[in-house]
Amino acid sequence: MLAARPRTDLGALTRLTELADYIVPLTIRVIAQLGVADQLVDGPRPVTELAEATGAHAPSLLRALRALAGKGIFTEVEPEVFGLTKLAEPLRTDHPLSLRDAYPLMAADVRAWAGLARCLRTGEAAFPRVHGADYWSYLAAHPADSLAVDRWMSSLTRLHLRTVLPAWPWAQARQLVDVGGGDGAFLAGLLRRYPHLHGTLLDLPHVVAAAPALLAEAGVADRCRIVAGSFFDPLPAGADLYVLKTILPGWDDVDATAILRRIAAAMAPQSRLLLLEAIIPTGDVFDVAKLVDLHTLVLTGGRHRTRDDLVDLLAHAGLRLDRIVATPTLTVIAAGPAGPQLTSP
Amino acid sequence: MAPSRPRIDIESVFRLTELADYIVPFTVRAVAELGVADQLVDGPRPVTELAEATGAHAPSLLRALRALAGKGIFTEVEPEVFGLTKLAEPLRTDHPLSLRDAYPLLEPDIEAWAHFDHSIRTGEASFDQVHPEGYWPYMAAHPHDSARFDASQQAATRLELRAALPAYPWGELTTVVDVGGGNGAFLGGIMARFPQLQGTLFDLPHVVAEAEPVLQKLGVAQRCTVTGGSFFETIPAGADAYLLKRILYGWDDDNAVRLLTAVRAAMRPDSRLLVLEPVVEAGDRFDVGRLYDLLLLAMVGGGARSREHIERLLDAADLRLGRSVPTMMFPILEIVAKEV
Numbered sequence: 001m002l003a004a005r006p007r008t009d010l011g012a013l014t015r016l017t018e019l020a021d022y023i024v025p026l027t028i029r030v031i032a033q034l035g036v037a038d039q040l041v042d043g044p045r046p047v048t049e050l051a052e053a054t055g056a057h058a059p060s061l062l063r064a065l066r067a068l069a070g071k072g073i074f075t076e077v078e079p080e081v082f083g084l085t086k087l088a089e090p091l092r093t094d095h096p097l098s099l100r101d102a103y104p105l106m107a108a109d110v111r112a113w114a115g116l117a118r119c120l121r122t123g124e125a126a127f128p129r130v131h132g133a134d135y136w137s138y139l140a141a142h143p144a145d146s147l148a149v150d151r152w153m154s155s156l157t158r159l160h161l162r163t164v165l166p167a168w169p170w171a172q173a174r175q176l177v178d179v180g181g182g183d184g185a186f187l188a189g190l191l192r193r194y195p196h197l198h199g200t201l202l203d204l205p206h207v208v209a210a211a212p213a214l215l216a217e218a219g220v221a222d223r224c225r226i227v228a229g230s231f232f233d234p235l236p237a238g239a240d241l242y243v244l245k246t247i248l249p250g251w252d253d254v255d256a257t258a259i260l261r262r263i264a265a266a267m268a269p270q271s272r273l274l275l276l277e278a279i280i281p282t283g284d285v286f287d288v289a290k291l292v293d294l295h296t297l298v299l300t301g302g303r304h305r306t307r308d309d310l311v312d313l314l315a316h317a318g319l320r321l322d323r324i325v326a327t328p329t330l331t332v333i334a335a336g337p338a339g340p341q342l343t344s345p
Numbered sequence: 346m347a348p349s350r351p352r353i354d355i356e357s358v359f360r361l362t363e364l365a366d367y368i369v370p371f372t373v374r375a376v377a378e379l380g381v382a383d384q385l386v387d388g389p390r391p392v393t394e395l396a397e398a399t400g401a402h403a404p405s406l407l408r409a410l411r412a413l414a415g416k417g418i419f420t421e422v423e424p425e426v427f428g429l430t431k432l433a434e435p436l437r438t439d440h441p442l443s444l445r446d447a448y449p450l451l452e453p454d455i456e457a458w459a460h461f462d463h464s465i466r467t468g469e470a471s472f473d474q475v476h477p478e479g480y481w482p483y484m485a486a487h488p489h490d491s492a493r494f495d496a497s498q499q500a501a502t503r504l505e506l507r508a509a510l511p512a513y514p515w516g517e518l519t520t521v522v523d524v525g526g527g528n529g530a531f532l533g534g535i536m537a538r539f540p541q542l543q544g545t546l547f548d549l550p551h552v553v554a555e556a557e558p559v560l561q562k563l564g565v566a567q568r569c570t571v572t573g574g575s576f577f578e579t580i581p582a583g584a585d586a587y588l589l590k591r592i593l594y595g596w597d598d599d600n601a602v603r604l605l606t607a608v609r610a611a612m613r614p615d616s617r618l619l620v621l622e623p624v625v626e627a628g629d630r631f632d633v634g635r636l637y638d639l640l641l642l643a644m645v646g647g648g649a650r651s652r653e654h655i656e657r658l659l660d661a662a663d664l665r666l667g668r669s670v671p672t673m674m675f676p677i678l679e680i681v682a683k684e685v
Contacts, residue, residue, distance in 0.1 A: 120401050
């Protein structure tokens with residue numbers, strides 16, 4: 001076959017340039033971090049006032065806001081005076097689906113991303129090579145970063161609660177364990193919505209440290225037990241539901257199987273495991289799961305999985321797929337114990 | 346005024362999420378660096394072959410290509426077999442406006458961007474937070490990064506040429522001096538299209554040392570004089586036009602005026618000075634100059650100026666702005682000597 005001659009298509013050049021640009025994404029994150037949108041809820045303000053209120057350098061903030069205004073995020077209503085736009089609204093802290101904390105400029109993450117090409121050459125996570133520690137150890141040793149990750153997770157959790165709760169008949173369960181449940185934000189949202197539910201929150205000690213205050217604020221502390229521990233150790237037994245929300249993608253198949261076996265061992269015959277995670281679709285369809293998958297590769301070396309991958313993984317841990325429910329965000333994958341194994345003669 | 350209630354507009358949430366994503370941009374760059382598109386010019390191939398040909402880890406390359414295919418860059422024609430698309434074509438090395446080298450994933454740059462909040466808080470270069478020696482000394486000491494930076498500039502020059510050629514009446518000129526013209530790719534590209542032009546390439550001696558093969562390849566070496574020197578001192582005199590392409594914005598006001606004064610001293614009363622660089626304007630119109638402006642802030646702490654600011658500098662150098670000619674990229678500012 002003869003090599004195809006390249007075609008010059010200016011539209012394609014422009015679109016590719018836009019897709020290759022990281023300046024806009026990183027600038028959005030700095031502006032979100034500074035909290036500029038919160039300063040504009042009463043109407044447009046001069047950039048000098050915004051800079052003073054957010055601790056920014058006015059001429060540099062001006063340049064950043066002008067770049068974003070070119071993409072429809074904020075608008076320069078008169079020279080050096082900026083106001084909110086539809087695209088800037090979700091950066092407000094008081095927005096019901098606030099994305100303000102959804103896009104932290106995590107220096108440690110971005111520095112790991114600088115090593116993506118090597119990651120693609122070796123298949124190994126970039127983060128440990130760049131920082132000399134795996135992702136979770138690094139966070140345990142860097143409280144400010146850990147806090148930013150928690151906030152980011154909380155803002156995702158709000159979105160997940162809104163989309164995932166309607167996808168499962170939670171009312172039928174009485175006891176639920178959120179395995180690797182972080183600071184308890186998801187579980188608290190669930191318990192608030194279903195007053196008959198009792199929950200157990202399990203995660204590492206430095207992670208659950210923030211949970212008592214959060215659960216108390218949500219008014220569910222009396223229905224929630226906190227267990228500081230690891231999901232590689234034996235888990236509280238006999239609950240109706242075990243939830244693993246966006247945990248497995250952080251781990252390779254060996255570790256993921258080990259976690260699932262701990263859950264299988266804790267389950268009663270009627271227990272159900274709910275995996276809440278993004279599933280990689282097949283084909284050229286865009287899905288944020290494909291991006292999160294690469295983030296996982298760079299940070300932890302883990303991976304997101306297709307439906308078939310998950311079925312295999314569950315089977316290896318003695319679990320059987322029950323059903324799959326899609327939502328606008330995460331997918332709900334329900335599994336039960338596979339039952340007595342047939343032994344070969 | 347009472348605070349406005351926030352509105353939930355799910356479309357805006359998704360669009361903002363797309364705009365805030367850096368995973369696609371970084372992945373485009375890593376895949377460009379591996380040279381995957383060049384391996385597909387004869388048609389689709391399995392990811393295992395692509396990985397072997399580009400030195401990649403096949404399962405990881407698969408994940409990267411699937412993410413890009415979701416944005417229309419490459420297509421998975423059957424499971425684990427990928428082909429080119431319209432959006433992947435410009436990543437070919439043999440594309441006339443190839444962007445393969447335009448988007449390097451330069452580690453020192455990305456490390457600096459990781460601390461971009463420092464620039465917005467202080468107005469200082471983020472780069473210095475990571476590498477205190479500063480951008481240019483770092484590049485001078487790191488030839489591999491420096492070569493990739495140069496390649497990205499050459500890709501940018503191809504686009505600037507494409508933008509500048511149809512936008513300006515180059516046919517009216519006979520002699521042109523490109524001040525700080527680098528390896529001559531821009532000047533040579535204009536001369537190749539306008540055979541009446543006699544050119545002079547002017548830059549530091551070690552920079553213009555790279556020019557000869559570039560000018561030869563463009564077939565303009567016979568018509569182009571190459572002169573090494575500092576543009577703060579003596580610039581070759583008496584040409585119809587002087588070019589300053591993305592030079593001025595890298596210097597502070599004092600040095601910019603020094604440079605403009607040196608150009609003015611070389612100009613005849615009827616010479617023109619053509620400044621091609623981002624110019625900051627108020628309002629919400631997107632132009633790529635706004636991103637170059639932030640790039641400069643993050644890397645070296647400089648930045649683009651407004652037209653009024655440039656006019657003040659011109660005035661101090663006995664020059665004035667004649668007109669501003671828009672192009673697909675940066676405007677061309679046509680500058681003349683101030684009337685006495």
